[in-house]
Amino acid sequence: MAVIVPSRKGYAVNPLKSSAPLGAALAYLGIEGAVPLLHGSQGCTSFALVLSVRHFKEAIPLQTTAMDEVATILGGTDNLEEALVNLKTRMKPKFIGIASTALVETRGEDFEGDLKTILRRRSELDGTKVVFASTPDFHGALEDGWAKAVTAIIAALVEPRSPGADAFRQVNLLPGIHQTPADIEALRQLIESFDLHPVILPDLSGSLDGHVPDRYVSTSFGGTPLEAIAPMGRALHTIAIGEHMRAPALALRDKTGVPATLFPTLTGLEPCDRLVTLLSRLAGKPAPQALRRQRSQLVDSMLDSHFHFSGKRMAIAADPDLLYCLSMAVSGMGAEVVAAISSTANSPLLDRIPAERVIVGDLADFEDEARAAGAELLITHSHGRQAAARLGVPLMRAGFPIFDRLGAQHRLTVGYVGTRNLLYEIANIVQGEIHEPRPGDFSPSPRIIVEESGHVCETASAC
């Protein structure tokens, strides 16, 4: 439906995307006892670290192989080896996730081969699982890095299903990077409410949900236990969220034979209904009463809030899956997505976004488009604050990073309850902007009639 157009500029102004290695690092942080290691210059880690700390308001264990110029030219294996051994000695992690950066990928090395050699040679690394993902900064953004890290974890740590093994009442959940710790927690509870046992990979709800341990922990604290990853093959089903999780879901299916369902989004009544139907079928149980009540509340909130969406002109900038999720949610309530900016073109979903066109660009494109289209609400991450101030239009913060509002990790926008929250949040911002009518508002000059754009409901695409 939407036409996908690249930005006309030969450069980026006010970047919308954060880099792929950072996405990989965040995925690694969803593993218990983990330390992510960026293979690059110390600045690669430093920038990613500072940004993550600003978002999560947590100490983030993130390390670097500290490549300098000489090491880059001669090859980074020694630095990688030294980093792994130092990390093991200092922090005693159970898991180290390596993500490469543009610097080392520009030179190019056989990272996986070198890693195997290192692990064979250095017995002191025994007992720590080490995983590598190739995530050069010059390719893709957060979603790509996150998905590659999850794929790498599956490839390295999940055991193939032994033939004839019985399926356990287990459901694997592969959340995308656009799920907050609160989203993941809600999905866990939803799955458990059907008496199914969820294994979540990666699980930020344990590690980056903002809690106060009673002792000092230098690695990630909480997250998917390593013991739970190996037997993912005994699950009844795998649920993946977001198109960027297709590759990890396929990798898991191919390795274990566990069937998988991909939900492009879990925000909105219809996708939530499909998830509940699936869980009900897997569990052989009807939906619990509490859930039925939540659905009813969501329907009521849709009825109450649709007035504030009808015909509203909204501009959204985000990574592809989040852009899809948000634009489907608001257009489904009668709003018009007048500007849709995607950080990358790496998603087949982009042409199904309910907007005339999707620009692959940055926040300068976002600002230009929003201005030209007379947007009444901006939706993007905290870096949109400058555009919002210049345009004098309210900003709803969504995505990564959110550094000028607290509680990003506890924001719930999936499921019946999450959808209800999101609709109320947007409706309240829109309501807050309503001004007292003035005589001039009713001038005889012709007003622009905004046609409500139709929206297309997504059907579950099983992969």
Next chain:
Amino acid sequence: MSDALKTKIADVFNEPGCAKNAAKGDKERKKGCSKPLTPGAAAGGCAFDGAKIALQPITDVVHLVHGPLACEGNGWDNRHAASSGPTLYRLGATTDLTETDIVMGNGEKRLYRAIKEILARYAPAAVFVYSTCVPALIGDDIEAVCKHAAAKFGTPVIPVNAPGFAGSKNLGNKLAGEALLDHVIGTMEPETSTPYDINVLGEYNLSGELWQVKPLFERLGIRLQACITGDARYRAVASAHRARVNMMVCSTALINVARKMEERWGIPYFEGSFYGIEDTSTALRTTARMLVERGAPADLLQRTEALVAEEETRAWDRIAPYRPKLTGKRVLLYTGGVKSWSVVSALKEMGMEVVGTSVRKSTAEDKERVKAIMGDDLHMVDSIPPRELYAQLKEAKADILLSGGRTQFIALKAKMPWVDINQERHHAFAGYDGMVELVRQISLSLFNPVWGDVRRPAPWERDDPVPAHTATSAA
């Protein structure tokens, strides 16, 4: 890395103005001062980060980062360097190099096009172009591109050659200084000059701190020709060579600029600080004295003394009410450089006990000052591993931690008060007013009722479970 950059780094490392360097032998000096980083145990920013920090506060220019996304995409708009006017410097511009650009060798072309489009759209006073690791590795000649673009479009285009893998943040500060020396300072003339003109080097106007001290200078008739680079305009920096005296604020950052400006234009410099009451007074006095030595009318000295006396009295009067509350409270100061001692004197004046001050980024001279103020060096610490820092706070060996954002969550997770005194802070702590504000913030933090509440054990952690009969009868 180009030979030019290698020479530059060697030159910066061989800085005669640096006290640490001067104390070294020939052989040691030749090695330079870059400490090799330990893979898997390194912290802190890269040279590009340092260069950007030092130059970004120039407000009326566009800062364009030549490289793949992460360098600018993960780091833009992350400091509170304030501007009194233009907001162009907050634009996050990058060539966002893609795989194709790198493989096809299109980096230089892409950079040139970006400069051209930026000049056309934003009409900045200048464009600062930052090199990063990838273009440095594939051999993009950013100096040539900048030179060509500047000639073609008639606007200064300044190459800043400090790729991340060249070294630390501190090296990046200095390489940024070199870019100013090579391409900016001395390229324009100021509209007017007075015998009272000074530059302040290494002050970035974070949270508006420059504006806490600028009025003090103005009351003395001293004019800030250029602040390098807090709230700076390109033109002011370009004509900074006409100032009479340079004050260097952050000693290690831009010492090469101070020394070379003395060498080229005969501008004497001194090192001073606006953190702490005494330090602010000393900075004002030294500025006045040096201006008079260079021909400013001598009454400046008396006027300075009068101002200092008035402001010190006013500051101490405002701080005095906090003294009874703060006396005996124990502070752990985890920062470095001048702050390791300049803040200590104010805290001691409050009757506070400084249980430790870190000197990891301090010079030998800084350390001497700490010793002089604290009476001994028993509480002078180098760096404290996070685990130990946590333990110290958890065991309540200090009542409050003053540090930077990196250690914030160590204090908070130990449920201990914390005040941010590093670059990400939101409160301005410079000059007389700043020190009053710091004392106020410490007091607010220490006496916030939240501490009592969050430290209370959870119901299930209590040794004396509520007896059954009270549990049923209560409420």
